[in-house]
Amino acid sequence: MLTRRRDVVSSLEHVVDTGALVRAAQGGDRAAFGELYALYAGMVHSIALARLGADDAADVVQEAFLRALRQLRRLRDVNAFGGWLAAIARNVIRDVQRLGCRRADADVEPAHRDTQHEDMQARTALRAIRALPAVYREPLLMRLVEGMTGPEIAHRTGLTPGSVRVNLHRGMKLLRRRLEAAGTRRRP
Amino acid sequence: MTDDEYLWTRTGVPDDAVRELECLLERYRYREPFREAAAPTPRSAESADAAPDRESE
Numbered sequence: 001m002l003t004r005r006r007d008v009v010s011s012l013e014h015v016v017d018t019g020a021l022v023r024a025a026q027g028g029d030r031a032a033f034g035e036l037y038a039l040y041a042g043m044v045h046s047i048a049l050a051r052l053g054a055d056d057a058a059d060v061v062q063e064a065f066l067r068a069l070r071q072l073r074r075l076r077d078v079n080a081f082g083g084w085l086a087a088i089a090r091n092v093i094r095d096v097q098r099l100g101c102r103r104a105d106a107d108v109e110p111a112h113r114d115t116q117h118e119d120m121q122a123r124t125a126l127r128a129i130r131a132l133p134a135v136y137r138e139p140l141l142m143r144l145v146e147g148m149t150g151p152e153i154a155h156r157t158g159l160t161p162g163s164v165r166v167n168l169h170r171g172m173k174l175l176r177r178r179l180e181a182a183g184t185r186r187r188p
Numbered sequence: 189m190t191d192d193e194y195l196w197t198r199t200g201v202p203d204d205a206v207r208e209l210e211c212l213l214e215r216y217r218y219r220e221p222f223r224e225a226a227a228p229t230p231r232s233a234e235s236a237d238a239a240p241d242r243e244s245e
Contacts, residue, residue, distance in 0.1 A: 065222055
């Protein structure tokens with residue numbers, strides 16, 4: 001009960017009036033669209049990074065927002081912006097995968113010597129997240145790569161705080177187990 | 189459920205494994221600005237984009 005109440009309070013703390021921003025952007029307010037970009041680029045990037053290399057994922061963000069901008073006036077439910085944008089991003093990703101024009105995965109390229117060991121660990125961790133069930137991949141990337149909190153993830157994606165919390169918890173548990181099994185992380 | 193407050197809110201006592209992954213994976217964080225030069229204004233975009241994408245149908 002207490003956990004549920006905490007979820008509600010936490011999510012309210014992070015509520016941004018996305019609907020108002022979307023309405024303003026639909027009216028041609030470029031600054032409002034810029035705010036939407038600042039709020040949602042991390043979510044879109046996580047969706048892309050769960051499936052593509054880092055360079056392609058960055059391109060997907062730009063293309064998804066360009067498509068969103070072109071189609072924004074057709075969005076009727078302004079409060080459904082996050083889910084609508086995520087659907088656009090998944091279509092862009094499908095186009096990239098279908099066209100087979102993916103670039104060499106920059107995050108598996110050799111790194112600078114000074115940070116080679118850490119880069120290798122980072123690539124291993126990213127691969128391990130990508131190998132998780134789909135339902136865990138995106139929230140974990142939003143949390144661990146983009147630095148979003150659970151309530152922010154829930155607000156952006158339109159998922160309930162409860163389901164995001166469960167998926168973060170289970171995904172992290174599974175990730176921790178796999179990294180320990182692979183020997184990249186010591187057991188506590 | 190175990191205490192996952194840090195994983196959930198990034199507050200409280202940091203979980204070592206979560207903190208370690210945050211530090212490692214931060215390098216992949218998206219920091220690029222929107223390439224506005226390529227973007228039409230929302231009003232002009234509607235008429236310029238005659239072919240709708242799948243998600244808007």
